[in-house]
Amino acid sequence: MSDLRALYQEVILEHSKNPRNFRMPDPVDNFANGINPLCGDKLTVYLHVVDDVIEDISFEGSGCAISTASASMMTQRLKGLPVEQANAIFEQFHELLTSNIDQETSDDQLGKLSVFSGVREFPMRVKCATLAWHTLQSALSGEHADVSTE
Amino acid sequence: MTTPHPQALISESLRADFPILEQKMHDKPLVYLDSAASAQKPQVVIDSLSGFYETGYANIHRGVYKLSQDATEAFEHARNTVRDFIGAAEARELIFTRGTTEAINLVAQTYGRSALGPGDEILITEMEHHSNIVPWQILCEQTGAKLVVGLMDDTGTLLLENFAELINARTKLVAVSHVSNALGTINPVREIIELAHAQNIPVLLDGAQAAPHMPIDVQALDVDFYTFSGHKVYGPTGIGVLYGKAALLEAMPPYQGGGDMILSVTFEKTEYNEIPHKFEAGTPNIAGVIGLGAALEYLQGIGMDRIAAHEAALLSYATEKLEEIPQVTIIGTAKEKAGVISFAVEGIHPHDLGTIFDMDGVAIRAGHHCAQPVMEHFGVPATARASFGLYNNFEDVDMLVQTIQHAMEVFS
Ligand SMILES: Cc1ncc(COP(=O)(O)O)c(C=O)c1O
Numbered sequence: 116m117s118d119l120r121a122l123y124q125e126v127i128l129e130h131s132k133n134p135r136n137f138r139m140p141d142p143v144d145n146f147a148n149g150i151n152p153l154c155g156d157k158l159t160v161y162l163h164v165v166d167d168v169i170e171d172i173s174f175e176g177s178g179c180a181i182s183t184a185s186a187s188m189m190t191q192r193l194k195g196l197p198v199e200q201a202n203a204i205f206e207q208f209h210e211l212l213t214s215n216i217d218q219e220t221s222d223d224q225l226g227k228l229s230v231f232s233g234v235r236e237f238p239m240r241v242k243c244a245t246l247a248w249h250t251l252q253s254a255l256s257g258e259h260a261d262v263s264t265e
Numbered sequence: 266m267t268t269p270h271p272q273a274l275i276s277e278s279l280r281a282d283f284p285i286l287e288q289k290m291h292d293k294p295l296v297y298l299d300s301a302a303s304a305q306k307p308q309v310v311i312d313s314l315s316g317f318y319e320t321g322y323a324n325i326h327r328g329v330y331k332l333s334q335d336a337t338e339a340f341e342h343a344r345n346t347v348r349d350f351i352g353a354a355e356a357r358e359l360i361f362t363r364g365t366t367e368a369i370n371l372v373a374q375t376y377g378r379s380a381l382g383p384g385d386e387i388l389i390t391e392m393e394h395h396s397n398i399v400p401w402q403i404l405c406e407q408t409g410a411k412l413v414v415g416l417m418d419d420t421g422t423l424l425l426e427n428f429a430e431l432i433n434a435r436t437k438l439v440a441v442s443h444v445s446n447a448l449g450t451i452n453p454v455r456e457i458i459e460l461a462h463a464q465n466i467p468v469l470l471d472g473a474q475a476a477p478h479m480p481i482d483v484q485a486l487d488v489d490f491y492t493f494s495g496h497k498v499y500g501p502t503g504i505g506v507l508y509g510k511a512a513l514l515e516a517m518p519p520y521q522g523g524g525d526m527i528l529s530v531t532f533e534k535t536e537y538n539e540i541p542h543k544f545e546a547g548t549p550n551i552a553g554v555i556g557l558g559a560a561l562e563y564l565q566g567i568g569m570d571r572i573a574a575h576e577a578a579l580l581s582y583a584t585e586k587l588e589e590i591p592q593v594t595i596i597g598t599a600k601e602k603a604g605v606i607s608f609a610v611e612g613i614h615p616h617d618l619g620t621i622f623d624m625d626g627v628a629i630r631a632g633h634h635c636a637q638p639v640m641e642h643f644g645v646p647a648t649a650r651a652s653f654g655l656y657n658n659f660e661d662v663d664m665l666v667q668t669i670q671h672a673m674e675v676f677s
Contacts, residue, residue, distance in 0.1 A: 155646035179614035
């Protein structure tokens with residue numbers, strides 16, 4: 116598979132065109148904004164956490180295919196999970212994007228998120244893939260500070 | 266892609282002057298379409314830098330030995346080349362800075378701080394680069410002055426009538442880009458200068474995108490301040506130029522204090538040096554100035570008229586080709602444009618385009634081009650931008666078109 120095809124996998128393109136959980140909840144309970152000043156990507160992640168469990172998670176914003184698909188698939192993967200597990204998944208996801216270690220390990224919790232492994236060959240795009248995740252962390256910390264990838 | 270190319274206006278052999286263009290990117294020939302961000306360097310510029318360091322280097326304006334005198338002469342010779350390049354009356358009207366950004370900041374912090382007070386106004390346009398916005402905002406914070414913005418229409422053309430109405434008795438400076446980097450618009454600078462001068466208001470032109478692409482004559486324009494960057498005129502990085510009319514520069518307080526900008530220093534009183542040295546504190550970017558001189562001589566050898574005509578031909582060919590692709594929208598369709606073409610491809614974010622282009626060996630810019638208010642006007646977060654230099658040819662434009670088609674395939 117060419118590097119480009121590996122980056123723009125069908126699943127990623129499909130999610131970027133039809134992002135899931137792309138909405139603002141009513142009422143808004145907890146949220147954070149993320150921006151990537153390099154390319155102008157902007158998104159907001161909304162959260163509803165009860166007893167340390169992510170009951171609801173959604174997002175809105177505009178961005179490139181990688182950042183939109185990553186946000187969309189993140190919301191799918193994390194909905195219903197304890198916050199602690201979400202953090203562990205982010206760690207694995209980050210490793211998938213930046214290291215060369217094969218991710219097919221026993222405690223692989225990434226599931227479909229492993230389609231993002233192609234991003235590894237494009238270091239300039241790692242920030243696109245992690246924007247939603249960093250924004251989520253900011254929302255979880257409850258600080259409401261805007262996150263920037265710079 | 267069957268239409269024959271128009272007659273090339275610049276000899277293909279000039280391309281060979283730029284060693285970097287022989288490179289491959291991801292196993293594809295490099296197609297460099299990002300000269301508006303920074304231009305590549307011809308061999309003569311590279312040689313002038315290494316030659317200077319190998320045989321001509323010493324500090325300037327201080328040594329009594331021959332090497333220092335020669336270096337000083339080469340440095341001041343380059344200042345004369347700049348004078349000639351933009352048609353200034355005197356070499357002392359040219360101040361070397363780190364680039365356009367520093368040149369604008371210099372004017373803001375010297376002219377601006379001494380001439381502006383609470384309620385005064387600085388008039389810019391909606392299509393400015395951040396470097397012609399933020400220095401004025403800082404000045405406004407310092408002085409209580411107000412930033413006023415002239416609007417453009419949806420082709421990216423300045424609304425001149427609106428602009429004229431914004432000029433009033435409180436306007437103390439007009440600062441406008443000669444050519445917009447995000448849209449390619451060439452602004453009606455003659456009319457702007459006339460309007461401002463009718464009310465005795467000085468005008469600064471940000472020439473970062475004009476100097477590489479067209480002949481500049483600051484005296485014919487009667488412009489008060491003109492700025493440009495070395496790296497965009499095929500010269501080195503870290504060097505740029507501020508032109509100012511002598512009378513204005515003489516009246517302005519210095520920018521930074523230090524060596525070279527003084528005549529005499531005692532703890533009681535320091536006397537400042539004459540212009541331009543008053544504004545050139547410390548050891549300057551000597552090699553950068555030498556390299557800039559070499560770049561401008563190279564451009565003069567080709568002729569800025571020819572370069573302008575060549576790039577105009579590329580622009581009109583590229584515009585025609587992009588308009589043939591229904592999914593492509595060109596952003597910035599002013600009548601008067603320089604070799605910059607910003608565009609959007611339906612359903613593909615510019616950042617994704619940039620990556621796909623890169624894999625095809627095509628270097629374009631994707632982003633907000635340091636002109637976020639322009640992006641806001643057009644309601645887009647970013648655009649893709651191809652921009653031309655003297656070394657580009659019609660095949661480069663064909664590659665641009667092919668790559669857009671490739672991107673549409675990847676995303677289909
Ligand atoms: C219109 C315009 N003004 C100013 C600048 C700033 O130039 P520099 O970064 O060389 O200081 C640029 C560079 O992108 C530009 O295009």
